[in-house]
Amino acid sequence: MIDSFPDRMAWYVAGPALGLLIVGLFMLANQPLGASGAYVQMSGFVRRKSEVAVWRVWYFVGMFFGGLLVTQVFRSGRGIHSGYDALVDVFPMSITVPLVFAGAVILGYGAAMAGGCTSGHGLCGTAQRSPASVAVTVTFMATGIATTFILRLLTGGAL
Amino acid sequence: MSTHAGPSPVRLGAKSPKTTKLNMVGLLFGTLFGGILASVRLHEYDTIHAMLRLDEPDVYLLMASAVAVSAPLLWLLERGGMHTPFGGRLSLSRSMPEAHHLKGGALFGVGWAIAGTCPAPALVMLSSGATLGLVSIPGIFVGLWLFRHNSERQLRVEVGSGDGEHREIHVAPLTLDLTDGGLRTGSTLAKEADLRMTQNKP
Numbered sequence: 001m002i003d004s005f006p007d008r009m010a011w012y013v014a015g016p017a018l019g020l021l022i023v024g025l026f027m028l029a030n031q032p033l034g035a036s037g038a039y040v041q042m043s044g045f046v047r048r049k050s051e052v053a054v055w056r057v058w059y060f061v062g063m064f065f066g067g068l069l070v071t072q073v074f075r076s077g078r079g080i081h082s083g084y085d086a087l088v089d090v091f092p093m094s095i096t097v098p099l100v101f102a103g104a105v106i107l108g109y110g111a112a113m114a115g116g117c118t119s120g121h122g123l124c125g126t127a128q129r130s131p132a133s134v135a136v137t138v139t140f141m142a143t144g145i146a147t148t149f150i151l152r153l154l155t156g157g158a159l
Numbered sequence: 160m161s162t163h164a165g166p167s168p169v170r171l172g173a174k175s176p177k178t179t180k181l182n183m184v185g186l187l188f189g190t191l192f193g194g195i196l197a198s199v200r201l202h203e204y205d206t207i208h209a210m211l212r213l214d215e216p217d218v219y220l221l222m223a224s225a226v227a228v229s230a231p232l233l234w235l236l237e238r239g240g241m242h243t244p245f246g247g248r249l250s251l252s253r254s255m256p257e258a259h260h261l262k263g264g265a266l267f268g269v270g271w272a273i274a275g276t277c278p279a280p281a282l283v284m285l286s287s288g289a290t291l292g293l294v295s296i297p298g299i300f301v302g303l304w305l306f307r308h309n310s311e312r313q314l315r316v317e318v319g320s321g322d323g324e325h326r327e328i329h330v331a332p333l334t335l336d337l338t339d340g341g342l343r344t345g346s347t348l349a350k351e352a353d354l355r356m357t358q359n360k361p
Binding site for chain 2: 005006008009011012014015016017018019020021022023024025026027028029030031032033035036038039040043054055056057058059060061062063064065066067068069070071072074077078079080081082083084085086087096097099100101102103104105106107108109110111112113114115117118119121122123124125126127128129130131132133134135136137138139140141142143144145146147148149151152159
């Protein structure tokens with residue numbers, strides 16, 4: 001545990017760092033930093049398909065590892081928890097688990113159809129000034145905010 | 160399909176020194192990306208939820224500042240014709256929006272708000288010790304698989320043929336068309352499909 005590691009790093013530090021990371025991968029490999037593409041490669045790798053970009057599998061593993069490093073080593077770990085405190089406060093587990101699963105399926109399906117996710121279109125596509133990525137980003141921000149407000153209404157403001 | 164070689168075994172091990180280096184680049188960038196996401200707590204439901212509830216501007220500012228830093232640099236590097244060690248000349252993808260972008264983006268936003276996570280943060284969620292990461296990560300895989308399955312079926316109808324090559328030609332670039340943000344496989348697959356089509360022409 002590193003005592004000086006911030007509980008939550010400020011956006012004006014992490015944001016530009018993320019920007020430089022995006023530029024770095026373009027400078028080294030002419031590749032964007034999108035995460036859903038790594039999921040596609042990971043699933044191809046697990047199913048032993050040919051034409052798998054193995055370095056994307058390493059990238060996939062790296063995201064998990066980087067998270068592990070910060071949440072368990074740099075900070076003192078929280079131990080085993082649900083990860084959905086606010087949701088668990090409102091719903092019993094019998095509703096929370098199917099809800100999270102359904103949400104994840106919808107976002108996975110949407111990411112496949114749109115050709116990317118928050119990191120792909122939201123960050124890397126927008127950074128390339130891609131009109132398609134800007135359109136996807138504006139769309140998912142809008143439906144994300146709208147869905148959240150509908151969830152708030154349905155739960156009487158509890159969420 | 161007789162001209163198509165069977166799947167070759169894929170291994171995490173490297174074939175050449177350059178592959179090893181690229182794998183290590185992948186691991187390094189994945190680690191740094193996951194680390195940054197964890198340092199701003201983007202792996203937590205509460206962070207995404209607070210953002211979409213418009214309670215705090217931090218995540219919007221994070222994304223905006225990341226783009227504000229990277230967009231001009233990428234523009235300059237492309238203009239300068241930079242040659243990258245692993246990927247040839249640095250080039251940016253700038254597709255025009257199509258219907259599937261908007262439909263997919265709309266669905267993604269709905270799922271994002273419900274699950275309170277997205278593909279990269281879901282992995283960090285699990286490594287932070289959050290057990291429901293074991294629900295969201297498989298869910299994302301199922302969603303990706305469902306689209307591939309569904310689009311194949313739809314396109315078989317559209318193309319009007321159950322022929323394997325035709326389905327591959329039209330489906331592969333669409334399914335893996337992560338050209339702007341994700342991995343660039345669409346064009347490669349399209350080229351391969353064209354090759355296969357030429358090979359199979361009577």
